[in-house]
Amino acid sequence: MHGFLLTRHNRDSNDGLVLDYWLATDDGAVCLQVQQAQRVCFIAVKQQQLVTSILQKLPYAPQHWQLKPVSLKCFSGDHALAIYVSGEAVWRDVRQRLQAQGVELMEADIRPEERFLMERYITGAMQLDTVPQGRINQRFALVTDAKAKTSSYKPQLRCLSLDIETTMDGRSIHSIALYGMHDAQAVRKVWLHWPFPQPAENLPDYTQVVPNERQMLRQFVTWLEDYDPDVFMGWSLVQFDFRILCQRARDLGVRLRLG
Structure with a gap:
C-alpha cells in the first residue's frame, strides 16, 4: 500500500x-x-561509566532504558554508545539528569517520529x-x-484555502471563508456572522448567514467533517487563523475537530 x-x-x-x-x-x-517505539541519543564511550551510574539510580524499571554499543563514532573520533529510552516522560527525566551532570547527548533533539x-x-x-x-x-x-x-507515490490531495476576518482585537470572528478544487470544480463556502436585524443583501449563493459565532463555528466544523480536506492553506494560517478559531471555539464551547 x-x-x-x-x-x-x-x-x-x-x-x-x-x-x-x-x-x-x-x-x-x-x-x-x-x-x-523508543527515544534514541548517543554518548561518547568515555562517559559510559558516569552515564551508567546515573541511569541505575533512576526510579524506573530497567526495561525503560538501555545502553548499547553501536558502530558509530563522534566527531572527535571516539566510539559512541546509544541510549534507548521508552516513553516521553522517562526521556525528559533521563535527559535532564544526564545534562545536569555534564553529559554531552548527541542527536537528543531528534524526535522519534x-x-x-x-x-x-x-x-x-x-x-x-x-x-x-x-x-x-x-x-x-x-x-x-x-x-x-x-516511495514515489503522488497523491491527489484535497486542499482548502482558509481565511477568517475578525475584530481588531481578535475577540470576535466576522466570517470564515474556504476555497478549493474538487473533481475539477471550484469549491467555495463562506459563513458570515450577521447579528443585525436587517437582512444581509447581495451575497453570493455560497454564503451562509448566521446570527452568532457559536452557530458559525458549528456549521464550519460540520461542513469540514463532510468535505474531509487533506491540507489547509493560507497566510499566517497557524499563527492567526487557527489560533483565533481554537480560542473562540474554547470560549464558546464548540469542539473544533480540524484533524
Missing part, C-alpha cells in the same frame, strides 16, 4: 511510546501506528508492506507496526 505523509506525532501509552503517522491514500485516510522517517529515507511518500483491515468509524483505516520504505 502506498500513502503520502500528512502529519506525524508521538505519544505515551500504557505499552510505551507510540508513533502516529497520518497518510493520504487512494482509499482514504490511513493511520500508521508504530508501537513500543522524525528519526523513524529519516532512517528509512522517507520525506513524504511511503510504501507499507501490509494493507488496512477495515475502517474505523468509516473515516479512516488503522495499520499497526507495518514495515515502511520510501
